[in-house]
Amino acid sequence: MTAxxxxxxxxxxxxxxxxxxSAVTGLALLALLVVAIRRLDxxxxxxxxxxxxxxxxxxxxxxxxxxxxTLRAAFTAMAFAISIAGIxxxxxxxxxAAVRWVSTLYVEFFRGLPLYILILFSWLGLPTLxxxxxxxxxxxxxxxxxNSAVLAEIFRAxxxxxxxxxxxxxxxxxxxxxxxxxxxxxxxxxxxxxxxxVSQLVTLLKDTSLGVLIFYEELLxxxxxxxxxxxxxxxxVALVALIYIAVNATLSQVATRxxxxxxxxxxxxxxxxxxxxxxxxxxxKAQAADATAGG
Amino acid sequence: MDxxxxxxxxxxxxxxxxxxxxxxxxxxxxxxxxxxxxxRVSPVPPLRAAGAVFxxxxxxxxxxxxxxxxxxxxxxxxxxxxxxxxxxIVLAAYTGAFIAETVRAGVNTVAAGQGEAxxxxxxxxxxxxxxxxxxxxxxxxxxPLGSLFIALIKNSSLAxxxxxxxxxxxxxxxxxxxxxxxxxxxxxxxxYLMLTLPAGLVVSAIERRVAIxx
Numbered sequence: 001m002t003a004x005x006x007x008x009x010x011x012x013x014x015x016x017x018x019x020x021x022s023a024v025t026g027l028a029l030l031a032l033l034v035v036a037i038r039r040l041d042x043x044x045x046x047x048x049x050x051x052x053x054x055x056x057x058x059x060x061x062x063x064x065x066x067x068x069x070t071l072r073a074a075f076t077a078m079a080f081a082i083s084i085a086g087i088x089x090x091x092x093x094x095x096x097a098a099v100r101w102v103s104t105l106y107v108e109f110f111r112g113l114p115l116y117i118l119i120l121f122s123w124l125g126l127p128t129l130x131x132x133x134x135x136x137x138x139x140x141x142x143x144x145x146x147n148s149a150v151l152a153e154i155f156r157a158x159x160x161x162x163x164x165x166x167x168x169x170x171x172x173x174x175x176x177x178x179x180x181x182x183x184x185x186x187x188x189x190x191x192x193x194x195x196x197x198v199s200q201l202v203t204l205l206k207d208t209s210l211g212v213l214i215f216y217e218e219l220l221x222x223x224x225x226x227x228x229x230x231x232x233x234x235x236x237v238a239l240v241a242l243i244y245i246a247v248n249a250t251l252s253q254v255a256t257r258x259x260x261x262x263x264x265x266x267x268x269x270x271x272x273x274x275x276x277x278x279x280x281x282x283x284x285k286a287q288a289a290d291a292t293a294g295g
Numbered sequence: 296m297d298x299x300x301x302x303x304x305x306x307x308x309x310x311x312x313x314x315x316x317x318x319x320x321x322x323x324x325x326x327x328x329x330x331x332x333x334x335r336v337s338p339v340p341p342l343r344a345a346g347a348v349f350x351x352x353x354x355x356x357x358x359x360x361x362x363x364x365x366x367x368x369x370x371x372x373x374x375x376x377x378x379x380x381x382x383x384i385v386l387a388a389y390t391g392a393f394i395a396e397t398v399r400a401g402v403n404t405v406a407a408g409q410g411e412a413x414x415x416x417x418x419x420x421x422x423x424x425x426x427x428x429x430x431x432x433x434x435x436x437x438x439p440l441g442s443l444f445i446a447l448i449k450n451s452s453l454a455x456x457x458x459x460x461x462x463x464x465x466x467x468x469x470x471x472x473x474x475x476x477x478x479x480x481x482x483x484x485x486x487y488l489m490l491t492l493p494a495g496l497v498v499s500a501i502e503r504r505v506a507i508x509x
Contacts, residue, residue, distance in 0.1 A: 022339050039372060109488070112492060115449070117466065120466065120467055125477060208357075212359055227367075227368070244355060244360060249355065
């Protein structure tokens with residue numbers, strides 16, 4: 001996709017220039033590829049013994065089990081994170097000051113910390129505080145605590161983005177605070193924030209790979225185990241990267257479809273799939289869309 | 296809290312490493328981001344494809360996987376760098392992919408007339424991009440670029456996976472050595488918040504100064 005500002009029908013001379021530039025850069029990229037392959041070959045990375053294990057069913061099953069563990073941890077953490085985030089978002093908008101402060105403190109504290117630290121502490125710290133669990137749960141706790149803080153901010157932004165007239169109208173027809181929240185505010189806010197929520201949930205899925213740090217047998221840890229056994233780290237970790245790319249590409253497809261439906265129905269924004277970083281991207285793209293629509 | 300106060304010098308060293316890791320990576324990521332964004336909006340199809348493949352690959356792979364791939368796997372293919380350099384390269388590539396996408400979104404905010412006017416006075420594509428489009432595009436995406444910087448501060452902790460002694464790695468080592476996780480956790484949390492909270496303020500200050508509101 002070319003940017004609208006720079007796309008224009010090319011004249012004959014420009015077309016010739018583009019053709020020459022294409023040939024030159026195409027050759028350069030091809031040369032790069034050849035160098036990379038020769039380098040792999042020179043280091044014996046193309047040998048049969050390196051990639052052969054990855055074609056065996058037993059090995060693939062080991063990886064699929066890792067993917068299963070990744071998904072299990074991710075989905076459990078998603079369920080916890082969403083529930084806690086909902087409570088926190090309402091807490092930050094509560095009328096009682098103490099509730100507001102506690103929720104704000106939680107959100108600002110955990111949002112500002114690296115997930116690495118939270119998982120590390122959950123794994124090494126919680127047992128000394130008397131909480132002995134399976135490794136799985138330490139990863140889930142770390143992921144849930146961090147993502148509940150991030151999601152709470154997304155939920156809150158969604159609620160605040162609604163026109164004040166919505167809650168006023170709800171109160172004026174006699175609904176109480178909670179009734180208005182449940183029947184009028186929250187459903188609209190959630191719909192509006194679907195792109196950001198999906199993007200953060202995909203981040204959570206990617207971040208599950210931090211389980212490697214606490215020896216939880218997710219995909220990356222299993223790749224390292226298998227790489228150690230077969231002496232093929234390049235192939236093992238590359239396979240994990242490919243699996244993640246495939247999973248995320250599938251989610252992108254789903255998100256795009258969801259987005260199209262959302263836009264048709266409610267005029268919601270674009271859904272991006274990726275990192276925390278993608279949240280920044282979502283806002284940049286929304287801005288771009290606004291500018292295009294406005295200009 | 297004694298264990299934190301006794302090891303304050305270690306925390307300070309970790310903090311310095313985290314800061315230099317973040318700054319170096321962001322500078323490199325910015326360059327990568329601009330170049331890749333330029334690739335992606337260029338009229339040359341192979342460049343566009345190369346940019347798209349880079350962004351698609353790096354963005355969809357978890358940072359932890361990239362770290363492990365670069366530091367533990369690529370040495371088998373003869374690509375060997377020290378841990379700190381490896382961390383900078385990986386963080387720069389990862390963040391660079393996101394910066395590229397953000398800048399591309401910024402390019403889309405620039406009015407089409409700007410590009411047309413630039414071509415009308417005879418500027419070439421690289422000139423149009425450098426002189427006319429990018430300056431306006433960057434100012435439109437100051438806030439997301441700032442969020443990426445703050446995300447990078449936090450992401451730099453993954454360098455601990457390849458034993459770079461920055462804040463997270465220092466904390467991990469100290470917890471193993473002293474078996475006192477709680478005070479060390481509080482110490483390292485304070486250290487990170489000392490970076491992320493002021494960074495947030497600086498970003499909004501810069502945004503107020505240079506951002507264009509359309």
